[in-house]
Amino acid sequence: MKAIFDDRQWVHDPKHFMANGTRLANPEQPKRIEVLTEGAKEAGCRFEAPEDHGLGPIAALHSAEYLVFLQTIHERWSRIEGASDEVIPNIHPDRRTASYPRSAVGQAGFHQADTSCPIAAGTWEAAYWSAQSAVHGADLMAAGEQAAYVLSRPPGHHAFADLAGGFCFLNNSGIAAERLLKAGKRPAILDIDVHHGNGTQGIFYERGDVLTVSLHADPVRFYPFFWGHGHERGEGAGRGCNLNLPLARGTGDDEYLKTLETAFDHIRAFGTDVLVVALGLDAYEKDPLKGLAITTPGFGRIAAAIAKLGLPVLFVQEGGYLSEELGQNLTSFLKGFQDA
Template structure:
C-alpha cells in the first residue's frame, strides 16, 4: 500500500471553532496528522512525502469538475479580502447565512463567506488555503498512484473533505478530497464507487454526485435526525435524475456500537455490488470510536480492524482517503487497526 502525505497541510491550524454557541478548541489540528503518521508506521507502511506546492493546472481542472469556479476563487482570496474590512477578525467567521430559497449571489465578502461557509466549523486564516490545497494534492497523488497501477493507496488528508459540496465548506471541510479521488479514477474507470465510513454523513460528496450515475455513493453514519450534518443523510435520499438509485444511506442510531456498524456496512456493500464498480474510494473516518471528542457512536479499536477486513474484500483498486477522527489516545491505534485489517485480515 502506497501512503501519501503533504507537510504543508500543517499550515491550516485553526485554534477555535464554535460548538453549541461557544468558542471551543478546534480538534482539527496538525497533531491529528502526527498521530495518523505514527499509525501508518505501526501498520508496517511508510509515507511518501509530497514535494512543495507548485502551480498545478491539472489539479485545478479536476477541482473544477466537482466545485464551482466562484467557490474556488473565494477560497483562494477570502482571507485577504476579509482582513481588509474595518475591524475584521483575524479569522474568517461569517455572521450571516442564506436561508429559504435565496438565489442572489452577493458581491460583498461577508455575504460570500456566509454563502460558501455552511457552519462555524471552518475558520480560515493566512495559512489555511495552502494547507487546504495540500490536503487536496495528497488525495490527488493517492488516486494518481492507482491510475499508475497500484492496487491500493492511502491519502493522509487534513483538513478532511466529505462535507464540502460544490460550493460549500462545512464540518472542517473545504475541498472534497474523496470526490476529487473519485474524479481522478473516473479518467480511467467508467464506474467508480465511494464508500463513506465516517461517523458523519458525507453530505458534500452526496451533493456533488446527486444526479450522476457514473459514481455510486454510499455512507454509514449517525442518523442526521440527531446529529451533524442534520439536514442530509436520511435513508430515503437515493439521488435524482440520472443519479436516482445511485446514492445509498445507512443511518444508525446515536450511540450505535461496532456490531450495528458492521451489519449496516454489509448491507451497504450488498447494495454496492449491484453497481459493479470498477474502482472504489473509501472515505475513512475514525471518529465513530467511543473516545472521539465528537463521539456519536461507541466503536472499539478492534472494530476498525473488522471494517478494514470487510472493505478489503470488495473487488477492484482502491483509494483510501482520510476523513474524520480527532486527537485522542486511541486515534493512532484505530488507524493502525484499520490498515492491518485491510492488508492482512
Template sequence: MKAFAHPDQALHQPRWFVMRGRLCQNFEVVARAEALLGGLSALGIAPELPPPAPRAALEAVHPAAFLDFLRDAPAQWAALPDPGPELVPNIHPTPEMLAQGGHAGPHVLQRLGDFTADTSCPIGPGTWQASVSAAACALAAAGEAAQGWTAYALCRPPGHHTYAARAGGHCYLNNAAIAVEALRRAGAARVAVLDIDSHHGNGTQGIFWERADVLTVSVHGDPDGYYPWYVGRAAERGGGAGEGYNLNLPLAHRSGDAAWLAAIDTGLSAIREFGADALVVSLGFDASEHEPLNYLSVTEAGFARAADAISALKLPAAIIQEGGYNTELIGALLQAFLGAWSRA
C-alpha cells in the first residue's frame, strides 16, 4: 500500500483551544504526525511526497473567498494593534443577525467569525501551507484509488469538520471531500465516504447534503454528549436530490468494540446497496479507549477488525487521516489498521 505525507504538516502549530470553559493546550500537535510516521515505518511503508495540490482541486470543494481568507488572514491579523499569536474569533454571526441583513465586511475579525464555526480551529502563520499540503496528500491517495488501488494519506491538519466555507474542530480544508471530488473527476460515478472518527463528520455531511452521487456514512459519538453537538443524529438523511444518501450512526458513551463494529457493518451494508465505485475512509483514532476524551472506548483489536471488514468491500479506497490525539499510541493503531487491511 502506498502512503503520502508532507513535511509542511509541521508548519501548523496551534497553541490553545477552549474546552468546558478552560483554555487548554491544543491536542492537534506536530507529534501526531511523527507518531503516525512511526506506524508506517513499522509496516515498512515509506511515505511518498505528493505533487502540489492544484487550486482547481481545492475550489472543487471550497469557494475561492474562503481559500483566500485562509491564505491571507494571518498577515492581516499581524497588522492589527497588539494581536495574539494566532487567529481566534471573538464573535460569530448568529441566525438573528443574518435574518436582519447582517453580513461580514472586509475586516479580518468579521471574516474570521464568518469563516469559522468555533474556537477549536486557531489559524497561525503556517496553517494555510500545512492545510494545502495535507490536501495534496489526500489528492495523491485519491489518484491511487482512481487506478484501482488503496492508499493512505497522512493528513495534518485533519479536515472532516470543515464545511465548504467554514473551518472548525481542528480542521481547515476538507481533505475527504477533496478526495471524493478527485475520484468523481477521474470517472467514479458513485463514491462513498465512511467516517469512523469518534466525532461526526459534519463538514463532509454538509458538503454533500444535496448530492445523490456521494453517500456519506458516519459512525460517531452521540452529539447530545459530544462535539459537534448540533448535528450527527440518525434523522439527518440528506436533502433535495441527496435525501437518503446520508447515514449517521451515533453511539452511546463508551459503547465499546461490539457496538462500534456493528455500526460499521450497518454502514458497509449501506455502501454495498449504494453501489459505490470507490471509497473514501475518514480514519480517526480518537475512538480509542486510550484517547484524552475517550468517548467510544474502541480497542486496538477493534481497529484491526474494522479494517478487515472495510477492506472486504474490495473497493479502491483513499484512507484519509482525521483525528487521534494520544501520540504515544496512534502509531500502533495505524500499524494495526493498515496491517489488517493489507492482509485482507
C-alpha cells in the first residue's frame, strides 16, 4: 500500500493546551509521526512525498478569510506585548454571524473553537503539507489505486470551514473527499476516531453530494459535546446524508463491529464508489484520551470489515496519541485491511 507524508509536517510542535481549566502538555506531539511511520512500514507501506497542488484544493472547503488568518496570525500575535509563544484564544463570539474584528486576539477567538488548537510558528506550514498529503492521496485513488494511507499530521476532522479546534486546522479528510468529488467520484467519509468529526459534519451538513458517517464516544459527556448526537441528520440538501452513531464510553470490539454494520448499510445505499476513512486510533483502550476500549486485534477486525465493502479506500490519519501500542495499532489496522 502506498503511504503519503511530507517532512514539513514535523514543524508543528505544540507545547500546551487547556483542559478543565488547567494548562497541560499537548498530546498532539511530532513524535506521533515517528511512531505512525514505523507502524505503517511494518504493515508494508511504501512512503512517498506529495506534490504541491497549491491553495485551490484547500480553499475549496475553507474560506479565504480563514486561510489568511492561519497564515498570518502567529506573526501578528507575536507583536502583542506579553503575548504567549502560541496563539490560544481567550474570548469567543456567541454566534458565527458576529462582527469580525481587526484585533489578533479577537480573530483568534473567532477562528479557534477551543484551547486545544494552539498556533505556533510552524503550524501553518505543517497543516498546509498535511492537507497536500491528503490531496495527493485522493489523486492516487482517482487514478485507480485501491487503497492508500495518508499520514496527515496535524489531523483535521475538528476543523470547520473557518474554524480550528481539537488539534485540527485544515480538514484533511474533507479536502480529500472534495477532491474526489471533483474527479467525478461519489465519496463517503467514515470517521472512526474516538471523537466526533464535528468539523467534517459542519462542512457537509447542508450538502447531499458527500455522505458523512461517524462512530464515536457519546458526546453527551465527551468532546466535542455540542455535535455528534444521533438526531443530527443533515439539513436542506444534506438531510439524511449525515449519520452519527454515538457509543457508550468503554464500548469494546464486538459492540463496535455491530454498530459498524449500520454505517455500512448507509454507505452502500448512498451509492458510494470511493471511501475516505478518517482513521483515528484513539478509540484504543489505553489511549490517553480515554473514550472507547478497542483492542489492538480489534483494529484489525475493524479494518477487515471495511475491506469487505469492496470499495477503494483512502485512509487519512486523525487522532491516536502516544501510547506503547500506537504503532502496533496502526500496523494491526493496515494489515487487517490488506489481509482481508
